[in-house]
Amino acid sequence: EVQLVDSGGGLVQPGGSLRLSCAASGFTFSNFWMSWVRQAPGKGLEWVANIKHDGSETYFVDSVKGRFTISRDNAKTSVFLQMKSLRVEDTAVYYCATGRDLSSWGQGTLVTVSS
Amino acid sequence: DIQMTQSPSAMSASVGDRVTITCRASQGISNYLAWFQQRPGIAPKRLIYAASSLQSGVPSRFSGSGSGTEFALTINNVQPEDFATYYCLQHSSYPITFGHGTRLEIK
Numbered sequence: 001e002v003q004l005v006d007s008g009g010g011l012v013q014p015g016g017s018l019r020l021s022c023a024a025s026g027f028t029f030s031n032f033w034m035s036w037v038r039q040a041p042g043k044g045l046e047w048v049a050n051i052k053h054d055g056s057e058t059y060f061v062d063s064v065k066g067r068f069t070i071s072r073d074n075a076k077t078s079v080f081l082q083m084k085s086l087r088v089e090d091t092a093v094y095y096c097a098t099g100r101d102l103s104s105w106g107q108g109t110l111v112t113v114s115s
Numbered sequence: 116d117i118q119m120t121q122s123p124s125a126m127s128a129s130v131g132d133r134v135t136i137t138c139r140a141s142q143g144i145s146n147y148l149a150w151f152q153q154r155p156g157i158a159p160k161r162l163i164y165a166a167s168s169l170q171s172g173v174p175s176r177f178s179g180s181g182s183g184t185e186f187a188l189t190i191n192n193v194q195p196e197d198f199a200t201y202y203c204l205q206h207s208s209y210p211i212t213f214g215h216g217t218r219l220e221i222k
Contacts, residue, residue, distance in 0.1 A: 035211075045151075045159065045202055047211040061210045095158055100206045101149050103170070105158040 002026040002104040004096050009109030012086055016113070020081040022096030022106055029077040030054075033100050036070065036081045038092035039108075046092075050100055051079065064090075086113045117141050117205050121214030127222040132193045136201055136217045138186045144207035150179055150188045153216075154199045162201075163188060193219075 008020040022034070035050040049060045049070040058070050067086075072079045079096055093108040118141040128134050138148070146166035151159040161170050163179035166186060176191045190197055198221050203214040 044216045045153075045204075045213045047204075047213065050211070059209045059211075100211065101147075101161075101164050102151070102159075102204065102206075103161055103164065105160070108158055 002098065004098070004104060004106035006094065006096055006106035006109040009094065009111045011112045011114065013115050014086060014088055014113055016086050017082070017084045018086065018111060020083070020094055020096075020109060020111070022079045022081075024077045024079070024096075024098075027098070030074040032098050034070075034072060034079040035097045035100065035102055036079075036094060037097055037102065037105075038090075038094045038111075040089075040092045043092075048094070049081065083111070086111075088113050116210055117144060117208060117212055119203055119205055119212050119214040121203055121217055123217060124215065125218040125220065127220045128193050129222045130193055130195060132222075134190050134193055134219065136188045136203075136219075138181075138188075138203035138214050140184045140186070140205055140207075143183045144205045146182050147205055147207035148179075148181070148186050149204045149206070150177075151202045151204065152197075152199050153202065159202065190219075195221075 003025045005023045036048040051058045051070045069082045091113045093110050095108045096106045098104045120139045148166045150163040153159040162173050162177050167179045178189050180187050201217045
């Protein structure tokens, strides 16, 4: 059974940094693209970033380019989202998901950017 | 960017009804379209992938159709647990984009 466990969220001041982690199990992690999706309070879903199975390609939504990086450790079956220069509008629940078509999802981790 | 226009934004139905939600892509996306269900406070769940393929474990009352720019999610014989918000997603090109969601409420 696919299991994704998101962690690393919390309260951070504007301009601060945070690193999210997603621990994966139950499938051959190194064969899959991995994605991050976020949902601001009371709003819809927004795709944030994804990374190819070998880490050789990464893609981002325009609003986070230059501020967020995505990486993975296939040996530890984990994917990460490093977030810098955080803004109030980055406040959201962040989910990791498998593939480019988001077949399975983690439980989410809440990031709150506030002074 | 490809815009996904989802309609309606909200709708009400009774148990046993048939409901249809549509998504229109601003340009052709072949069948790179998925549908998700989200209940309050929990992570979304994929229902349909490749426009019309049913995710394993999802009840057969859910079905997807369409290709190119016009897509639909149909729920036959709506059940109490189906009252939730539904989203479409295109992954044909970057940035990957979602529709704005359809909230299905009990009539």
